[in-house]
Amino acid sequence: MLGQELTRYLSSLGNDIVGVARTNADYNIDISDDEKLIECFEMEKPDIIINTVAIVNLNNCEIDKCKAYLVNSRPAGIISNYCHENDIYFVQISTDHYYTGDNDKKHSENDTIHLLNEYARTKYLAEMLTLTNPNALVIRTNIVGFRGWENDTFVEWALNSLKVEEPINVFEDYYTSSIDVYNFSRILWDLINNKPNGIYNLASSEVFSKKKFIFYLAYSFNLSTSNCTPTRMNNDELRRATSLGLNTEKIENYLGYKLPTLKEVTDSLKKHCEDD
């Protein structure tokens, strides 16, 4: 989802972008294959590397913990070290899956972290490995957008359900500050131009429940919410963090502008849906 949009947006600005994934990329390799990864860097001699690769399905991380480490954590250490040795700016895309039990609190970059599952543990380890390089940036975020193929994204699922008025449960006790991949890419580019290092939250300036997000999405797309039943999370099976809100003051002070509100996020999704 994010890699596709970053490629499209950064290319549209005239940058020479090279994509790496297992399929449909310029280099079709597995990121856990260090030799092939370094070979690709040696061929391309990049100025900047942005790592958007991850196993994002929480259950898959629990089922194969070793693979989750080999994809979500270890490559960040390999890339970070390579970038340090070769004077390349490194951006590691991280997560907000670190906070729970405090509802719609906005968490700042140095708030206490709770590592409730393997996804969170592997992403946090990736942050630590990244920051062994003093010239690296870790972005904590929660992104929404369209993938257009393979499994539906959260937004694709929500819009499909709203359009056919299929009954859905919408969580009123699960909070995020999700930002659309379009605004995310634009703001990340502003950061990259200044090359800060350390950890920055890049998210909507507001924290909202999944229920509120779906209601705003429906409003932006002119769809009815009559099929939506507000409900509470059943967190019995897998321990999920539920208070993922991020505080965006640090990045706003750095860049000198406000990050998007929820309405701006859902309107941006609508605008790009129409453009495509």
Ligand SMILES: NC(=O)c1ccc[n+]([C@@H]2O[C@H](COP(=O)([O-])OP(=O)(O)OC[C@H]3O[C@@H](n4cnc5c(N)ncnc54)[C@H](OP(=O)(O)O)[C@@H]3O)[C@@H](O)[C@H]2O)c1
């Ligand atoms: N989506 C969210 O809600 C969310 C929230 C917070 C943070 N994030 C973070 O944002 C980043 C991007 O997430 P996304 O939603 O764009 O995920 P996504 O759509 O699932 O994309 C993940 C990418 O990783 C590649 N990949 C997976 N395993 C690989 C491997 N072994 N070797 C090489 N490439 C591999 C996939 O391509 P192939 O399958 O073709 O290899 C795909 O291009 C991730 O770091 C994620 O942790 C996402």
